[in-house]
Amino acid sequence: MTSLSILFVCLGNICRSPLAEGILRHLTSEEGRDQEFVIDSAGTGGWHIGSPPDSRAIATAAGHGIDISQQKARKVSTADFDRFDLILALDRNNLRALKEIAPPACRARTALFSTQAFGTVEDVPDPYYGGAADFEAVYRLLYRGCALIAAVPNDGPVS
Template sequence: MPQISILFVCLGNICRSPLAEGILRHLAEKAGRADEFLIDSAGTGAWHIGDPPDSRAIAVAADHDIDISGLRARKVAPADFDRFDLILALDHDNLLSLRESAPSGATARIALFSEHAFATAQDVPDPYFGGRAEFDAVYRMLYRGCASIAGSPKEEPPSYNGNTSSVT
């Protein structure tokens, strides 16, 4: 079966996009479909290249038994526009940046995450300047969208550590 290659993109690749990458990998593995996907994340900015995800993103993911601590931030590269089938921007600003930087003749489909996952034009808010509540809200939104992409149930089961999240 051919792989579906997906690149999640936010500004710095330390909050939203590594969470989306981790969630989709987790869902694909749980569904026994990990070999059907090539999943990665990147940022449109270069400030955090080589850095791990934000500690709050790591903590939110860990609370749901997803380990993103080994991921490292990178910037979108010109080759990504042909390497991936689908490049999903997590907000309109990054969508515009991706469309402006796409090489001529690139083969990737560039779309807004929420348009692809929910058929809406809603941005996934950047939780960077917020607290834990903002990261939890972003996690829930990304989980719902990634579940849609992976063909998984939209309701998240209770995590192994006893925490639950309400997906609305």
């Protein structure tokens, strides 16, 4: 079976995108479909390159049985646009940033996470300046969306 490669992107790659990566990895693994997906995350900013996810993101994921503590933040590169089938921005600002750096001809389709998952144009809120309840709310939103993405039969790249 052909794999579907997905890159989740937020601003610093320490809160939302590592959670989305961890959730989708967990869901596909639980369904025995992990071989069907290549999953990663990155940020449009490079402030946290090499750092683990925010401790609150790690704690939130761990509270749901998901370990994201070994992830390391990285910045999106132009090569990502040819490495991935689908690049999902967690908010409209990051979607704009991705479109600005995307090569003119590339393999990846770039979209807003909520558009791909729910058919809406809502941002996944950034919990960085919030507390545990904000991280939990983002986790629940990402979980619902990732469950919908994982449920789509993978017969090849998303068009």
